[in-house]
Amino acid sequence: MSRLRVAGISKNFGAIRALEGVSFEVEPGQVLGLMGDNGAGKSTLVKIVAGNYRPxxxxxxxxxxxxxxxKPIDAQREGVEVVYQDLALCDNLSAASNVFLGREPRKNFAGFKIIDYAQMRKRSAELFAQLKSETRPCDLVRKMSGGQRQAVAISRTLLANAKIVMMDEPTAAISVRQVSEVLDLIKRLRDQGLSIILISHRMPDVFAVADNIAVLRRGRLVANKPANQSSPEEVTGLITGAIQAA
Ligand SMILES: Nc1ncnc2c1ncn2[C@@H]1O[C@H](COP(=O)(O)OP(=O)(O)OP(=O)(O)O)[C@@H](O)[C@H]1O
Ligand SMILES: [Mg+2]
Known part of the structure; x- marks a missing residue:
């Protein structure tokens, strides 16, 4: 059974048709690379699956x-998480505090409920280890590289026991070395049975991790096929419209 099935989704914003009859499925342990030009409807699709918009x-x-x-909390309760490009982390807090932001564990102390920082440090160290990231719980996010920030954001999805993780341009603003770190993180999530939708304009990144590649053009899905049966040339043609459909 598919982890996620999107069936004939359309979305209008007034006169703008952002999505038109989009259907696809993602299995557990599968990465779907979602590609398309600016304005093709990728983020709108993510927001619908994440409960930000209704179709x-x-x-x-x-x-x-x-x-x-x-609303988004409805989707989160079902294990749907989104890692946005801007990540929405708190610069002035530690890695551990960011992982637990809004979900801080509490303990009893002299009759008061106080935040259990030791538990947060312990659990986030486990999550970073699980992701084979060198991030340390007490490191300040402000001093972190883009790749380490991604590790923190992705750890949040692990903590939430996510089943479906959608990433909107996670490698757009980071260095080459960090890109490979993030791609490794995506593979680890996949190996743990999560379903991942990766949105990226970077062809090599998508081909490095995606099992299937789907292409949106002006709100319509014009391709959805195994990555090993496609090529960057074909995908470029599909994105621009030089190739109608595949
Ligand atoms: N809240 C909104 N109100 C009105 N129109 C919107 C809204 N959000 C998106 N659109 C329109 O819907 C279409 C799809 O936008 P979307 O942001 O999904 O594209 P995208 O594929 O994510 O593009 P990009 O690669 O630039 O991020 C565009 O024409 C956009 O202007
Ligand atoms: Mg977008």
Missing amino acids: SSGDLFVDGAKVDYH
Whole structure:
């Protein structure tokens, strides 16, 4: 059974048709590379699956059950997490505090409920180890590289026991060495059985980790096929419209 099934999703913003009859599936342990030019509808699709927008028509299924999210927390409860490009981390806090932001564990101390920092440090160290990241719980996010920040953001999804993780341009603003770190993180999530949707304009990144590649052009899905049966040339043609569909 598919982890995620998107069935005939359309989305209008007034007169703008951002998505039109988009359908695809993602299995557990699979990475879908989602590509398309600026304005093709990628972020809109992510926001619909994440519960930020409701579709104008069409249905979403998670593990075979129809879902109808009214707000992001509804999607999060079902294990749908998004890592946005700007990451939304707090610069002035430690890695551990960022991993647990809004979900801090508490303990009793002299009759008070206080934040259990030791537990946060311990658990985030485990998560970083699980991701084979060198990030340390007490490191300040302000002093971190782009790749380390990605590790923190991705650890948040692990803590949440995510089933579906969507990443909108995670490698757009980081150095070459960090890109390979982030691609490794994506592979580790995949190996743990998560379903991943990776949005990227960077062809080599998508081909390095995606099992399937889907292409959106002006709101329509014009291809969805195994990466090993496609090529960067074909995908470029699909994105620009030089190739109609594949
Ligand atoms: N909140 C909104 N209100 C009105 N129009 C919107 C809104 N969000 C997106 N759109 C429009 O929907 C279309 C798809 O936008 P979307 O942001 O999904 O594209 P994208 O593929 O993510 O592009 P990019 O690569 O530039 O991030 C565009 O025409 C955009 O202007
Ligand atoms: Mg976008």
